[in-house]
Amino acid sequence: MSTPPAERATVSERLQSAGSLRDLLGMPSGVKLQEFALVGVVLVLILVGAVLEPDSFPTTDNFRAILTQASVVGVIAIGMTFVIATAGIDLSVGSVLAASGIAGGLVVDEGTAAFVLAAMGFGLLLGMVNAGAIAYGRVVPFIATLAMFAIARGLALLMSDKEPISLLTADGVRWFGTGEIATIPVSVVIFLAVAIGGWVLLNRTRYGRYVVAVGGNREAARIAGVPVRRIILSVYCLTGLLAGLAAVLLSARLASASPVSGNLLELDAIGAVVIGGTSLAGGRATIFGTFLGVLVFAIIFNLLTQLNLATEWQQIVKGVIILGAVLIQRPERI
Amino acid sequence: MASPTPVLEVRGLVKEYPGVRALDGVDFDVRPGEVHCLVGPNGAGKSTLIKCVSGAVTPSQGEILIDGEPASVGNPSAALGNGVATIYQELDLVEDLTVAQSVLLGHEPRRFGLLDVDRMRRDTAAILRRLDHEGISPRSYVRDLSPAAQQVVSIARALSRDVRLLIMDEPSAILDDQEIDTMFGLVRRLTADGVGVVYISHRLDEVERIGDRVTVLTDGRTVATGLPASTSVDELVERMVGRKVERLYPERPKAEGEVVLEVRDLRRPPEVKGVSFEVRAGEVVGIGGLVGAGRSELLRAIYGVDARDAGEVIVDGNRVSARRPDRAIAAGLGLAPEDRKSQGLLLDWSQGKNVSLSDLGRFVRGGLLNPRAEREAVREQLRVLHTVPDDPDRMVRELSGGNQQKVVLARWLLRHCRVLLLDEPTRGVDVATKAQLYQVITDLAAAGLGVVVVSSELDELAGLCTRVLVMREGELVAEVEGERATELELLRHAVSGTPAALQNEADHVTEEAR
Numbered sequence: 120m121s122t123p124p125a126e127r128a129t130v131s132e133r134l135q136s137a138g139s140l141r142d143l144l145g146m147p148s149g150v151k152l153q154e155f156a157l158v159g160v161v162l163v164l165i166l167v168g169a170v171l172e173p174d175s176f177p178t179t180d181n182f183r184a185i186l187t188q189a190s191v192v193g194v195i196a197i198g199m200t201f202v203i204a205t206a207g208i209d210l211s212v213g214s215v216l217a218a219s220g221i222a223g224g225l226v227v228d229e230g231t232a233a234f235v236l237a238a239m240g241f242g243l244l245l246g247m248v249n250a251g252a253i254a255y256g257r258v259v260p261f262i263a264t265l266a267m268f269a270i271a272r273g274l275a276l277l278m279s280d281k282e283p284i285s286l287l288t289a290d291g292v293r294w295f296g297t298g299e300i301a302t303i304p305v306s307v308v309i310f311l312a313v314a315i316g317g318w319v320l321l322n323r324t325r326y327g328r329y330v331v332a333v334g335g336n337r338e339a340a341r342i343a344g345v346p347v348r349r350i351i352l353s354v355y356c357l358t359g360l361l362a363g364l365a366a367v368l369l370s371a372r373l374a375s376a377s378p379v380s381g382n383l384l385e386l387d388a389i390g391a392v393v394i395g396g397t398s399l400a401g402g403r404a405t406i407f408g409t410f411l412g413v414l415v416f417a418i419i420f421n422l423l424t425q426l427n428l429a430t431e432w433q434q435i436v437k438g439v440i441i442l443g444a445v446l447i448q449r450p451e452r453i
Numbered sequence: 454m455a456s457p458t459p460v461l462e463v464r465g466l467v468k469e470y471p472g473v474r475a476l477d478g479v480d481f482d483v484r485p486g487e488v489h490c491l492v493g494p495n496g497a498g499k500s501t502l503i504k505c506v507s508g509a510v511t512p513s514q515g516e517i518l519i520d521g522e523p524a525s526v527g528n529p530s531a532a533l534g535n536g537v538a539t540i541y542q543e544l545d546l547v548e549d550l551t552v553a554q555s556v557l558l559g560h561e562p563r564r565f566g567l568l569d570v571d572r573m574r575r576d577t578a579a580i581l582r583r584l585d586h587e588g589i590s591p592r593s594y595v596r597d598l599s600p601a602a603q604q605v606v607s608i609a610r611a612l613s614r615d616v617r618l619l620i621m622d623e624p625s626a627i628l629d630d631q632e633i634d635t636m637f638g639l640v641r642r643l644t645a646d647g648v649g650v651v652y653i654s655h656r657l658d659e660v661e662r663i664g665d666r667v668t669v670l671t672d673g674r675t676v677a678t679g680l681p682a683s684t685s686v687d688e689l690v691e692r693m694v695g696r697k698v699e700r701l702y703p704e705r706p707k708a709e710g711e712v713v714l715e716v717r718d719l720r721r722p723p724e725v726k727g728v729s730f731e732v733r734a735g736e737v738v739g740i741g742g743l744v745g746a747g748r749s750e751l752l753r754a755i756y757g758v759d760a761r762d763a764g765e766v767i768v769d770g771n772r773v774s775a776r777r778p779d780r781a782i783a784a785g786l787g788l789a790p791e792d793r794k795s796q797g798l799l800l801d802w803s804q805g806k807n808v809s810l811s812d813l814g815r816f817v818r819g820g821l822l823n824p825r826a827e828r829e830a831v832r833e834q835l836r837v838l839h840t841v842p843d844d845p846d847r848m849v850r851e852l853s854g855g856n857q858q859k860v861v862l863a864r865w866l867l868r869h870c871r872v873l874l875l876d877e878p879t880r881g882v883d884v885a886t887k888a889q890l891y892q893v894i895t896d897l898a899a900a901g902l903g904v905v906v907v908s909s910e911l912d913e914l915a916g917l918c919t920r921v922l923v924m925r926e927g928e929l930v931a932e933v934e935g936e937r938a939t940e941l942e943l944l945r946h947a948v949s950g951t952p953a954a955l956q957n958e959a960d961h962v963t964e965e966a967r
Binding site for chain 1: 756758778779782783788790795796797798799800801802806810811813814817820821822824864
């Protein structure tokens with residue numbers, strides 16, 4: 120071993136002895152440093168925004184907009200954290216979101232509940248197909264969800280006849296996009312609830328411990344009595360369900376369920392999880408990191424839009440950030 | 454007599470990690486053509502020392518001379534260039550390569566810029582012939598070879614370069630007695646050519662068989678260097694632990710309780726062909742045999758890691774499901790697998806989380822885990838087993854092999870299992886820690902557990918167990934009462950049917966006994 124990892128160990132030890140925050144967040148020690156760094160990145164971005172656009176960036180309305188923007192990717196990224204914790208991946212979330220939105224749109228005349236149930240139910244159904252192929256069919260997650268990526272998009276186009284479904288008259292549904300609870304947008308409340316729920320599930324339940332164990336060492340987990348197959352099944356069902364929820368939030372905000380929505384969403388979700396510090400190799404996961412990762416993307420998106428930089432630039436910046444984050448995380452020894 | 458320039462000379466070597474001195478002034482030398490054994494307890498710094506020599510680690514202070522010339526430290530390819538080759542305990546071969554590709558990896562012969570495949574095969578075959586292992590085809594894939602043959606490939610790889618110093622880290626750990634003999638023959642062939650060999654082993658009896666000199670490393674220091682290999686095992690142990698080990702084995706447990714595990718006609722061909730036996734509460738039942746006799750496979754089939762074709766497993770009167778370790782655990786079984794790093798533990802987790810993983814249910818209140826209760830319960834088990842350190846937050850990766858094994862045992866202690874299946878529980882563990890593990894195993898039996906121990910070290914089974922079952926080619930062929938069991942007797946059963954091999958081994962054992 121060379122000296123840098125040793126120094127890093129002492130730094131993280133020092134952070135550990137700060138103790139209470141780590142306990143509060145319940146994170147494995149290796150993840151720590153990155154989260155502190157990410158909090159710093161978020162603050163710096165806000166500062167940069169405030170300097171560059173002092174009139175429009177640091178306003179309550181703008182922060183509300185940033186969080187609303189973040190909520191769709193956010194709920195999916197929370198689910199993606201569980202999948203990646205098992206050393207899996209789900210590439211189908213964007214397409215599943217589109218198909219779920221259409222499934223909801225088809226029954227929106229039956230009422231708000233029907234819309235929500237149909238969207239989330241269809242997302243769950245497609246997630247179950249992923250789960251079955253991976254857990255029982257032993258298809259590699261990358262391939263199984265890549266197939267679903269294509270299938271779900273096709274279903275969305277087929278079911279909608281390639282036309283967006285208008286939700287302009289569905290006031291109940293639109294509440295999810297435009298309503299507020301105690302001045303906080305509904306979609307933001309839902310995102311925060313999912314994030315907190317995900318944090319509790321991952322860090323404070325047996326299920327969460329099992330999820331990370333499966334990703335850390337599948338064979339050792341099985342021998343220790345972890346029901347590996349059931350855990351793997353469940354995480355893909357979870358991303359499907361949350362993609363359905365994201366479909367509700369997105370189509371409610373846009374007042375339209377579009378078969379082409381959610382394009383490249385998997386990139387944003389996976390990117391947020393990875394820059395948050397969850398290991399793509401599994402065995403190490405942090406919901407708090409994912410939350411920060413989502414915020415970083417949303418703030419940058421917001422800032423670039425305010426600076427009138429074209430979306431091409433946003434894609435490039437996103438890619439560079441993901442690459443940079445992974446380079447920082449890469450293991451010391453190759 | 455003026456001794457020739459040593460192949461390797463290490464002077465005052467120090468390696469510091471933050472808070473730890475892994476090496477604290479090591480002096481060591483290897484002459485051409487000698488086998489210099491390196492022994493010491495786990496965590497003594499043996500691995501760090503060889504990593505310094507092979508260039509994988511940069512020492513903090515001290516000198517390393519190869520053939521009298523100062524070596525450039527912290528540079529693995531320079532070390533290779535100087536003729537230093539290392540064969541690690543965990544064989545670092547790529548399973549998907551062929552033998553020829555593995556042997557010549559990194560310096561393949563080329564022709565017109567392309568690989569010269571024919572020459573690769575010819576060169577590899579020539580090296581294997583030199584090692585007297587023409588039986589291994591250069592075209593075979595590494596994955597299809599036995600561990601012993603894979604080791605030969607590793608040695609062949611070392612020889613494919615101009616090797617001056619060969620470092621072997623516990624080469625015997627994965628071999629059975631016959632294979633060890635063959636490997637020793639190989640080593641002698643190399644030393645006859647003037648190659649110096651550093652031989653690391655936990656099996657102290659091997660020092661006299663293969664070594665010329667021996668060095669004892671403890672707490673990063675050479676407490677004795679260059680002793681003659683004829684130094685007795687007792688003396689080596691004494692120097693390692695700094696005191697006399699009074700007794701290796703505790704008093705033998707007796708079988709007094711009711712039957713806790715019943716295995717009926719268990720089959721998983723080709724490794725397990727109809728095995729039946731019973732284990733009573735309070736006894737330690739050994740399962741011995743040669744490597745490949747089906748012992749590990751038997752344990753895995755009992756536990757449900759691998760599916761079984763036929764047969765029943767009954768724990769405390771309840772039948773256990775065929776392919777579900779979680780059901781086996783619910784029924785009262787616990788398994789400490791053969792390879793604790795890849796199958797037993799999550800290396801990047803803390804000891805605490807590793808211990809509690811199989812019994813998280815008891816810490817759940819209202820659907821949520823109670824981390825404080827978890828820590829306390831785990832710490833108590835770690836204390837019971839004298840795990841050092843008993844801090845639940847310590848990463849398992851940082852622990853010695855003996856302590857890692859204790860973490861696995863603590864898991865089953867916490868779970869209050871009825872029957873423990875231990876596969877090679879003392880592999881890669883030093884003598885002092887072995888004695889501790891034997892005490893723990895005996896204590897567990899005394900507490901009313903049934904314990905099954907699979908081991909390649911027949912003397913261990915003879916010393917520890919209430920009774921020993923001997924397995925050969927997938928079947929149980931003998932049962933020997935612990936009091937009457939000797940290494941020779943067990944070996945006789947394990948190899949019978951091959952008279953020549955038996956005679957060889959028997960000679961060997963009697964020779965050692967003398």
